[in-house]
Amino acid sequence: MSPRSASVNEELRRRSRERLLQATVDLVAERGYEATTLGDIADRAGSARGLVSYYFAGKRQLFQSAVHRLMHITIEAALEREPRTDDGRERLARAIDAVLGLAVERPVLMRAHMAGILQAEGFVQCPEQQRLASVLRDTVERYGSQDVDSDYPLLRALLMGAVFAVVVPGASMPRERLRAELFQRYGLDWELGVPPGGEPPGGTSRAEPDPDRSWPRPAGQSK
Numbered sequence: 001m002s003p004r005s006a007s008v009n010e011e012l013r014r015r016s017r018e019r020l021l022q023a024t025v026d027l028v029a030e031r032g033y034e035a036t037t038l039g040d041i042a043d044r045a046g047s048a049r050g051l052v053s054y055y056f057a058g059k060r061q062l063f064q065s066a067v068h069r070l071m072h073i074t075i076e077a078a079l080e081r082e083p084r085t086d087d088g089r090e091r092l093a094r095a096i097d098a099v100l101g102l103a104v105e106r107p108v109l110m111r112a113h114m115a116g117i118l119q120a121e122g123f124v125q126c127p128e129q130q131r132l133a134s135v136l137r138d139t140v141e142r143y144g145s146q147d148v149d150s151d152y153p154l155l156r157a158l159l160m161g162a163v164f165a166v167v168v169p170g171a172s173m174p175r176e177r178l179r180a181e182l183f184q185r186y187g188l189d190w191e192l193g194v195p196p197g198g199e200p201p202g203g204t205s206r207a208e209p210d211p212d213r214s215w216p217r218p219a220g221q222s223k
């Protein structure tokens with residue numbers, strides 16, 4: 001039997017890594033972060049335990065990479081769903097809804113993610129985080145930003161704050177209220193994206209952009 005090519009080996013490594021990432025989000029969502037061990041993750045992924053250490057420096061890095069992957073594929077799926085669109089306002093609305101949806105639907109997972117970022121390890125830079133950053137930066141650019149390097153981190157911070165507000169125990173805010181605030185800031189109509197049922201807070205569906213925001217109006221947006 002001839003040896004596998006480099007491209008085949010690379011694909012096998014990619015699949016092995018993704019199985020570990022998927023197993024991580026599944027187990028943490030079921031059991032919580034502290035109750036999930038690296039051995040549990042390897043067993044769920046059907047991988048040798050030594051592979052976890054080969055790919056990741058530790059449990060926290062593995063977990064953050066897993067959540068960043070989940071966020072990336074969730075946002076990308078929202079952006080590319082039918083009917084597909086290049087409209088920057090619609091794409092920004094879809095991205096916001098995707099992130100808020102994760103906070104509402106997977107609170108245990110997202111709560112653990114936020115807690116990890118605030119701990120000593122901080123924000124993990126990894127390929128999954130870079131892919132997430134790329135899709136959000138593209139969304140910001142399509143919306144009409146002329147300073148993506150400043151506007152992307154601001155959007156990221158606002159989304160992180162909204163996630164925290166949804167998942168904080170005992171004092172969570174409703175998704176509708178947070179969505180209304182974000183849509184107001186960016187001048188997005190309530191009907192864009194995937195609006196939750198009912199009228200927006202305040203009873204109006206057409207948002208006027210926040211006058212303090214620095215982003216330019218996208219081409220074609222009325223004043």
